[in-house]
Each structure stands twice: as structure tokens, then as C-alpha cells.
Amino acid sequence: MTKIFAVANRKGGVGKTTTAIHLAHGLAIKEAKRSGRVLLLDLDPQGDVAAALGLDPGGRCLSYVLTGQGGLRENIMPAAHDGSRGRENLYVLPASDELKQAKAFLQQQAAIGVVMQQTMGRAAEVLDPDTALEYYLGPAKDLFSYIIIDCPPSLDSLDRAVYRFSDAAIVPVKLDYMSTRGAGRHTQNILQEQAEGIDIRIAAIVPTFVQSQLKLTQQMARVLMDTYGRRVISTSIPNRVAIAEAPAHGLTMFEMDPEGEVAEAYMALVNKVA
Ligand SMILES: Nc1ncnc2c1ncn2[C@@H]1O[C@H](COP(=O)(O)OP(=O)(O)OP(=O)(O)O)[C@@H](O)[C@H]1O
Ligand SMILES: [Mg+2]
Numbered sequence: 001m002t003k004i005f006a007v008a009n010r011k012g013g014v015g016k017t018t019t020a021i022h023l024a025h026g027l028a029i030k031e032a033k034r035s036g037r038v039l040l041l042d043l044d045p046q047g048d049v050a051a052a053l054g055l056d057p058g059g060r061c062l063s064y065v066l067t068g069q070g071g072l073r074e075n076i077m078p079a080a081h082d083g084s085r086g087r088e089n090l091y092v093l094p095a096s097d098e099l100k101q102a103k104a105f106l107q108q109q110a111a112i113g114v115v116m117q118q119t120m121g122r123a124a125e126v127l128d129p130d131t132a133l134e135y136y137l138g139p140a141k142d143l144f145s146y147i148i149i150d151c152p153p154s155l156d157s158l159d160r161a162v163y164r165f166s167d168a169a170i171v172p173v174k175l176d177y178m179s180t181r182g183a184g185r186h187t188q189n190i191l192q193e194q195a196e197g198i199d200i201r202i203a204a205i206v207p208t209f210v211q212s213q214l215k216l217t218q219q220m221a222r223v224l225m226d227t228y229g230r231r232v233i234s235t236s237i238p239n240r241v242a243i244a245e246a247p248a249h250g251l252t253m254f255e256m257d258p259e260g261e262v263a264e265a266y267m268a269l270v271n272k273v274a
Contacts, residue, residue: 002140002141002144002145002146002147003145003146003147003167003168003273003274004141004146004147004148004149004165004166004167004168005023005146005147005148005149005166005167005168005169005170005203005273006149006151006162006163006165006166006168006169006170006200007019007020007023007148007149007150007151007169007170007171007172008149008151008162008169008170008171008198009151009153009171009172009173010153010154010196010197011153011174012153013153013174014172014173014174014208014209015172015174015206015208015209015237016150016151016153016172017044017048017049017052017150018052018172018208018237018243019170019172019206019208019237019266019269020040020049020148020149020150020170021040021049021052021053021150021252022252022253022254022262022266022269023148023170023266023269023270023273024038024039024040024090024146024148025038025079025086025087025090025252025254026254026266026267026269026270027146027148027270027274028079028086028087028088028089028090029086029254029270030267030270030271030274031089031145031146032086032088032089034145035089036089036144036145036146037089037090037091037143037144037145038089038090038091038144038145038146038147038148039076039091039092039093039140039143039144039146039147039148040079040090040091040092040093040148040150041062041092041093041137041147041148041149041150042062042092042093042094042095042150043062043095043099043149043150043151043152043158043162044095044099044150044151044152045095045096045097045098045099045100045152046095046152047061047094047095047096047097047099048150048247049092049094049095049150050077050092050094051247051250052246052247052250053079053084053087053092053247053250053251053252054081054083054084054249054250054251055077055079055081055092055094055250057077057092057094057096058077060074060075060076060077060093060094061075061094061095061096061098061099062075062093062094062095062099062102063095063096063098063099063101063102064098064102065093065136065137066099066102066106066132066133066136067102067105067106068136072093072136072137072139072140072143075093075094076091076092076093076140077091077092077093077094078090078091078092079091079092081250083250083251083255084250084251084255085254085255085258086254086255091144093140103129103156103157103158106128106129106132106157106158107128107129107157109128110128110129110130113128129157129158129160129161130160130161130164131161131164132161133158133161133162133164133165134161134164134165137165146274149162149165149166159197159199160199163198163199163200166200167200167201167203168200168201168202168203168273169198169200169201169202169203170202170203170204170206170269170273171198171202171204171205171206172205172206172207172208172237173205173206173207173208173224174208174209175207175208175209175210175217175220175221175224175236176209176210176211176217176239202228202232203232203272203273204232204233204234204269204272204273205224205228205232205233205234206234206236206237206269207220207221207224207233207234207236207237208236208237208239209237209239210236210237210238210239211238211239212236212238221236234265234268234269234272235264235265235268235269236265237262237265237266238261238262238265240261240262242256242257242260242262243262253266254266
């Protein structure tokens with residue numbers, strides 16, 4: 001049975017893409033022993049996933065799949081390249097700016113569906129945003145043991161589709177000092193805002209950008225534990241410059257520093273949800 005995880009948080013810059021990439025790569029390393037394959041799906045028109053892994057999408061994009069213009073096989077690419085490690089069974093379905101048009105197209109289809117329903121009194125045989133993901137990406141379940149979705153901060157028209165297609169959410173929560181400073185808001189509110197609006201089971205909450213020596217971080221971590229429980233909270237990802245630098249080399253921390261604390265923390269997340 002394929003497990004599908006959406007890495008989601010309505011807030012921007014909390015570590016969604018970084019977490020999605022490391023979760024997918026970590027799962028691929030773990031799955032190699034069982035010859036399972038992992039698909040990393042980019043749902044953000046910014047298309048950061050392929051670039052961060054050092055890949056050139058070469059015209060491949062999720063938008064072609066979601067509009068029926070292209071197949072899964074033509075748009076999915078292998079993640080391995082010269083210099084990569086442990087990616088033999090990792091694959092990417094990249095995104096580009098075209099994804100914005102694809103979303104608009106799906107919304108138009110939904111509108112046509114409503115009109116057809118009203119004028120012809122029967123359900124339209126067109127796809128709307130809510131069902132498109134399941135319809136077009138469903139066949140990928142035969143090919144992969146895990147599908148990881150890197151969500152943009154605002155899912156807008158696709159959020160119901162993502163939650164319908166996914167089994168559970170992985171929610172990175174930024175535990176940094178700066179996000180609370182000056183705003184005069186309570187820690188609790190800030191944490192709750194970050195995990196808001198997620199309509200499916202939360203498989204893991206991942207504290208990111210953690211500077212454990214800071215008192216405020218410790219306080220936020222305690223609130224997180226009290227709110228969601230120890231079972232859901234994953235090992236903290238420390239705030240490290242190396243994490244931000246790795247994408248410039250097209251590598252993950254499993255390649256940059258496989259024995260390091262960041263690789264270890266992301267592997268703990270892998271083991272928690274696998
Ligand atoms: N633990 C960390 N320590 C230091 N830098 C990090 C860490 N996690 C992520 N970063 C860096 O912070 C920036 C934002 O991270 P990322 O792109 O993963 O967030 P995001 O939630 O996907 O953002 P967006 O909402 O724009 O999609 C990136 O430059 C990334 O490399
Ligand atoms: Mg992102």
C-alpha cells in the first residue's frame with residue numbers, strides 16, 4: 001500500500017520544501033533495501049524541488065499531468081545525478097510557473113461542470129480541482145511505495161484535492177525567535193496558526209530552525225508538546241547554515257553530511273512515519 005504524505009503549512013518559509021526533500025530522500029535510502037520507490041511531487045509553481053536536488057526538469061511539469069496534456073511517465077524524472085548518493089529509487093515530478101494556469105484551467109472545468117449540471121440536469125463528466133489529483137496521480141500508486149507532496153504556502157484551489165489524495169500531513173513548524181519578536185503575540189497562537197486548516201491526520205509535526213539554547217525556543221517546544229502530544233512531535237531540525245547552502249550544490253544533507261545531526265534528525269522523521 002502506497003503511503004502519501006503532504007508536507008504542508010499555510011505559513012511561508014517554515015521549511016516545507018527542505019523537509020519534503022529530506023523526507024523523500026531519507027525514505028528512498030530506507031526503501032532501497034526493499035527495492036521500493038519514492039516519488040517527490042512539487043506542487044509549488046516556484047518549482048524549488050528540482051533545482052534544490054540539482055536537476056533540470058527539461059520541460060517536465062505537474063501541470064501537464066493535471067490537465068491531461070501529458071502522462072505521468074513523461075513528466076516524472078529520476079533524481080539521481082553525478083555526485084548524488086542514495087537516489088537510485090528517488091523520482092521527482094517537478095513544477096513550474098505553468099502550474100498556475102493548470103489550476104485556473106481546473107477551476108474553469110469545475111464551473112463548466114456546474115453549468116452542465118444546471119442546464120442538463122446531470123453530472124458533468126469533467127474534472128474539478130478536488131478530484132483531479134486523485135484521477136491523474138492515482139496510477140502513480142502502482143509505481144511508488146511513498147509519494148511526498150511539497151505544498152506551497154497557499155494551496156487555494158487545490159487544498160481539498162491534496163487532502164483527499166494524501167493519507168496524512170507532515171507539518172514543519174518554525175520555532176524561531178524572530179517569528180515571535182515584536183508582534184506581542186502569544187506563543188500558543190503562533191504555533192496554532194501554523195498548523196491551522198489542515199483537514200487530515202497529522203502524522204508528524206517537525207520543529208524547524210531550532211536554536212535549542214534559546215529560552216523562547218524551549219518555551220515554544222513545550223507548548224507544542226502540550227498541544228499535540230509527544231507521539232506526533234518529531235526530532236527537532238536545528239537552525240544550520242549548511243541546510244540553506246546544500247541546495248546550491250544540488251545536494252541534500254544525506255549527501256553533504258550523512259553522519260551529521262541534520263541527517264540524523266531527518267532520519268528520525270523518516271522512521272517515525274515509514
Ligand atoms: N533548519 C534550517 N536551518 C537553516 N536554514 C533552513 C532550515 N530549513 C530551511 N532552511 C532554509 O530556509 C529557507 C526556507 O526554507 P524552505 O524553502 O524549506 O521553506 P518553505 O516552507 O518551503 O518556504 P515556502 O513557503 O516559500 O515554500 C530556504 O532557504 C532553506 O534552505
Ligand atoms: Mg517551499
